[in-house]
Amino acid sequence: MSALPAGRPFVRPVREDDLDSLLDLAGLTGGGMTNLPPDRATLAEKIARSEAALRAQITAPQDEFYLLVLESAQGQVVGTASLFSRLGAKWPFYSYKVSRVTHVSRDLERTFSTRILHLVNDFDGASEVGGLFLHPEARSGGLGALLARSRYMFIAQHRQRFGEVVIADLRGWVENGTSPFWDAVAGPFFGSGFLEADLHNAVHGNQFIADLMPRYPIYTSMLPEAARSAIGRPHESSVPALRMLQAEGFAHEGYCDIFDAGPTVQARTDRIRTFSLCRPVAAALPTLRTDEPRALLAQGQGAGFRVWQEAD
Incomplete structure (x- = not known):
């Protein structure tokens, strides 16, 4: 060469x-x-x-x-x-898909709308x-x-x-080494802090997620405000990376990481800007x-x- x-x-x-x-x-x-x-x-x-x-x-x-x-x-x-x-070849790749549900009571003349997190394997x-x-x-x-x-x-x-599809799972919002989302959603099931669980994932893989992660839909209205505000929010150090991904044609379509709720963005491989210009x-x-x-x-x-x- x-x-x-x-x-x-x-x-x-x-x-x-x-x-x-x-x-x-x-x-x-x-x-x-x-x-x-x-x-x-x-x-x-x-x-x-x-x-x-x-x-x-x-x-x-x-x-x-x-x-x-x-x-x-x-x-x-x-x-x-x-x-x-x-993704998903060795074990399922888990994400949260964020959707919205609305409840209406005619008796009380009240409408209540909230987001729901669904545990999915859509990116396998x-x-x-x-x-x-x-x-x-x-x-x-x-x-x-x-x-x-x-x-x-x-x-x-x-x-x-x-x-045919490429995703990017961006680092989510973390405060003083802890994730408000992890502490509210997954921490009680795993009995460990965010950084400890994240390191375990990096070293041993994520089979423990399948074993312990809550599987039922989660109403975000039941979460603390700090956890709700972290959903889909990138870490401040990840904002430049998100901008570059968006410039390449990646879009956020309501998926987030199950650890820290950072945004997961996606694009068709052949439509990624740099790839298509090659x-x-x-x-x-x-x-x-x-x-x-x-x-x-x-x-x-x-x-x-x-x-x-x-x-x-």
Whole structure:
């Protein structure tokens, strides 16, 4: 493979020797990021799983996980992003679907309307993009957009590995390390705090959700105000990511995360803006150029995949 243009940040698949860098990044998240837990053994397993998926011959999505990293011009890993090829393959993928119900009493001349949360598996079979995190000192110069959009370039280079729908499960509202929604809805069933349960999910998977999660519809009017206001509300650090997703054509259609009630957005894979704008370019690096300033360029498949941004 030809060399990348020198001195330019780029995105690539994770490697085994990135473990220490990922652990450092995980320590900066403040918790609540399932795909980047501050646990060395779990991160090592994620790296191994990603490398194995890249080596596999895939004709249809099964249960693959891909982890990408942003490497700075100085050679440091300063960001991560991840992709899941198919949700629900190993165990059901749970979401809350928010709907509205209205009750009317003619005797009392009263109408009461409230939202209801339904536990659903509507996204089984979809792909997911997530795990977007940048080092605080790298959150400028368009690096966030480069990292976020690299996931769609990866899908474009490996289309057969992904489904027809892509979702993103955004981090929900957390206050002082606790989730008002978790404390009101799920906490009593699990007997643990939000961060503890979230780490268990990251390390051991979410089968415990199927075992203990309340299955009946939940009337939000019965929840504390703090929990109600958290439904569909992204964490302040996730607002830029939500805006980028919306710019790509992702829409919030009433689904939210079962842990912290963060918004779940979705899009048809082939209609994602970056994906739909991709086109092949018959040229070799480092001479590859486009007539569009700051265009994204991608080359290679599997472990050789690279994405960078054209200079002005």
